[in-house]
Amino acid sequence: MPGDHDMGAYPEPPRQTPAVDKQTALPNPELILSKLFYYSVDLPVTTFRDAIDNIRSRNKLVYYHQKFRRVPDLTDCQEGDYVCYYEAEMQWRRDYKVDQEIVKVIQERLKACQQREGNSYQQNCAKEIQQFNEVTKNYLSRYGDLGAYANGRKCLMKQKERMMAAQAQSA
Template sequence: MPADFDKGAYPEPPRQTPVVDKQTALPNPAVILSKLFYYSVDLPVTTFRDAVDSIRSSNKAVYYHQKFRRVPDLADCQHGDYLCYYEAEMQWRRDYKVDQEIVKVVQERMRACQQREGPSYHQNCAQEIQQFNQTTNNFQSRYGDLGAYATGRKCLMKQKERMMAPQTQSA
């Protein structure tokens, strides 16, 4: 503090903090229990968690974008190779979910444009509507009419039937 301060307005702080006047010589049981809990439970758990977190931080995998390696399609699997069948089925299911999400995202974009543009959305949202129609047609041609229990094998058979069906030519 400066030498010329007003002692009435700013009194000097006490030189020592007062000593707590104990009424008894017995220790406080709450302090004993809190220390016992800290050293027996909290400290070991915290130390273990910090050790695990330090190990995990060096091997941190990004949870929201897991990349799976591509496996052969069902048509490329050898006869009787059940592991290949299983991997192809799991890959088909992931692709199916991704395609569903793509359709949802395109539909949300189209609806947002319709909401934003109002009555003139046919003119101003033509690109979004065309993209939505193309996406839904592609999804329908690949996954449509598979039923509730769709599998990769059913989808493959549907694609084969579609390729073998006679092409109708428009004149």
Template sequence: MAGRDFDKDVYPEPPRRTPADNKQTGLPNPALIASKLFYYSVDLPVTKFRECIDSIQSGKKSVYYHQRFRRVPDLTECEEGDYVCYYEAEMQWRRDYKVDQEIVRVLQERIRACQQREGASAPQNCSKEVQDYDDATKAYMSRYGDLGAYASGRKCLMKQKERMINAQKA
């Protein structure tokens, strides 16, 4: 009885047989059935279809944020009454306008970063950035300045034409 020298109140003996599960019903779990039904009827087919499409497109990945538009003729090169050409030229002008605005904004940010970095010696050490910004701003204002809120390719062309006529007179 060497193995029986323990306190039964502190360490009770384990039961001799494990009792069977006390199931309340013989029906399967409805949540499990619904989840399996959803997986096999919706999730699995959609996933397989997507994998198939991805494997087909894997050879020709296109980067959506670097879309390249082909250059179209300017308004000066469009035939009279060619409204499709007018529209394409206008859309190209708007894209160019946005790009030029972004260039000026980036140069402005470079000046701010240089001034922040250099501190008191900024006027001396940031002269290249300031010169680039001044050149870009002059070019931007000569092309797009005074066009107003309803700027268009046609207005910009007329402004350029006026500038050329004034240059010839002078």
């Protein structure tokens, strides 16, 4: 074990802090300005912000669970009712995004099962495969071939064409 440290290389710190030598009896202007700023600007702003944050924390809105009321479809809108057209279009877009997310979730479940089961996924993931096939079939029957500029009116026309084709085949 080495001996004590070299006192010349590492001197001991002074035991007491030296007192500040005041050159004048006037108060420090920096201290006066900082106190003035604190009491005139910082304290009122901070108090106001804390009060607002307190009110907001009691009335916290949850945006990721926003629920929209259902509006009439395009078929139920009166002719020339542009507000109804707009609301129906926005509802169709929300439904479209929800259906896309449903397909993504089912696809992720299928991929996770395939990853987990390895080569025997055909047998062990039959339920997930069947569910994925049903969801994609329904998604494509509703939204397939609408193109990049899909909207509620195009989707409605596609649905009408599908219904007319089904009636023509059954007749």
